[in-house]
Amino acid sequence: MMEDDDNVIPSSYNQHSGLAGMQQHGDETEIDTKPKIILMGMRRSGKSSIKNVVFHKMPANETMFLESTTKLQKDDVSRTCFMDYVVYDVPGQVDSLMDSAIDYTNMFEGRCALIYVIDVLEDYRPAVEKLILILSTLDRQNKLDNAHLDGRPVDPSGRQTNVSVFVFIHKVDGLPDDQREEFQKNIESYIRDEMFHSDDIKLNFKTWLTSVYEYTIFHALSDVNEKLIDYLVPTFEDLLHRLKTTCCMDTTLLMDVSAKCYIAKDNEFNDHNKYEMCCDMLDLYTDIANIYSQQAYDDESYSCVILQHLNTQEVMLTKYLRNNLILVCLLQESCLKDRGIINQNIRKFSNGIGEVLAVQSEKPAGFRSKREENSPR
Numbered sequence: 001m002m003e004d005d006d007n008v009i010p011s012s013y014n015q016h017s018g019l020a021g022m023q024q025h026g027d028e029t030e031i032d033t034k035p036k037i038i039l040m041g042m043r044r045s046g047k048s049s050i051k052n053v054v055f056h057k058m059p060a061n062e063t064m065f066l067e068s069t070t071k072l073q074k075d076d077v078s079r080t081c082f083m084d085y086v087v088y089d090v091p092g093q094v095d096s097l098m099d100s101a102i103d104y105t106n107m108f109e110g111r112c113a114l115i116y117v118i119d120v121l122e123d124y125r126p127a128v129e130k131l132i133l134i135l136s137t138l139d140r141q142n143k144l145d146n147a148h149l150d151g152r153p154v155d156p157s158g159r160q161t162n163v164s165v166f167v168f169i170h171k172v173d174g175l176p177d178d179q180r181e182e183f184q185k186n187i188e189s190y191i192r193d194e195m196f197h198s199d200d201i202k203l204n205f206k207t208w209l210t211s212v213y214e215y216t217i218f219h220a221l222s223d224v225n226e227k228l229i230d231y232l233v234p235t236f237e238d239l240l241h242r243l244k245t246t247c248c249m250d251t252t253l254l255m256d257v258s259a260k261c262y263i264a265k266d267n268e269f270n271d272h273n274k275y276e277m278c279c280d281m282l283d284l285y286t287d288i289a290n291i292y293s294q295q296a297y298d299d300e301s302y303s304c305v306i307l308q309h310l311n312t313q314e315v316m317l318t319k320y321l322r323n324n325l326i327l328v329c330l331l332q333e334s335c336l337k338d339r340g341i342i343n344q345n346i347r348k349f350s351n352g353i354g355e356v357l358a359v360q361s362e363k364p365a366g367f368r369s370k371r372e373e374n375s376p377r
Contacts, residue, residue, distance in 0.1 A: 038112055042126065080258045219275060249335070315333050315335070
């Protein structure tokens with residue numbers, strides 16, 4: 001690499017258009033305007049386990065002691081996560097959106113993702129029938145995310161009211177590996193058949209095989225995150241790709257420190273094993289840092305670890321950026337000879353991310369500014 005202007009990511013990467021302004025003071029009305037993740041499914045399907053493992057760092061083996069959810073729970077996770085959104089945990093005994101025991105007035109307004117959890121160890125047909133009732137109601141209210149199917153333009157401001165649907169085929173740790181994909185195909189096919197026979201619902205949903213005992217749950221929620229901020233992801237991905245190609249890196253990820261979900265990835269990333277390794281290293285780094293400091297990460301947090309595996313020496317660089325965001329890079333050890341240029345480019349990358357988030361006249365929906373992050377609540 002040569003140290004010239006072409007090797008530095010431009011710090012003025014101006015793609016601020018499309019960020020929705022929103023004042024956030026934590027009252028009930030403004031919580032309802034935040035981006036939302038809505039967990040629904042049958043009783044004991046694992047909804048609360050997912051919420052507690054991902055957002056509250058509960059050990060997976062302790063989830064078996066959780067009591068069944070009996071009333072609607074709203075959890076604002078902005079204190080610990082980069083994403084400033086609300087997680088709704090809907091009781092499993094609710095059969096449809098017409099249940100008078102739950103107030104759905106604002107739940108499906110604004111940007112939101114419906115995660116429907118199906119317990120793969122139980123008969124999935126009753127769960128799918130319940131899902132179809134929910135989708136039918138949302139379809140009649142014109143709230144399903146089918147804009148790309150009927151030609152309607154997607155609102156880049158982040159204020160659209162379309163609901164993105166994800167189906168988590170959960171507890172797959174109880175299935176043999178060779179049966180997982182077969183179960184996924186069968187459930188997908190059954191859902192599509194039921195959608196066709198029920199008012200011909202048109203919807204592109206996505207299914208994930210998940211378990212709280214595996215990294216699959218973090219990978220699946222990363223996909224949900226990207227959907228909730230799809231108007232920002234292309235900018236993040238472009239910055240990651242520029243950093244990767246400029247510094248000859250193998251992988252670049254923008255991750256949420258607390259939730260261990262990636263917010264964006266370089267456009268060539270598809271290695272699940274490397275993602276799991278990044279999660280392991282974040283856990284290890286955080287645990288060690290917490291021993292010696294009350295705050296695991298600050299603006300100066302930086303690490304460089306040499307990983308020896310498969311007769312190769314790969315290096316993992318991590319750099320804390322802001323708002324619980326951390327940059328994770330994997331590269332060959334031989335690239336460290338240009339460490340100065342790498343560090344300079346990482347600083348430029350951090351500035352670029354900062355400019356995207358620090359909109360002067362507006363604040364992006366679903367994110368906290370640096371001032372809000374440090375202010376008392």
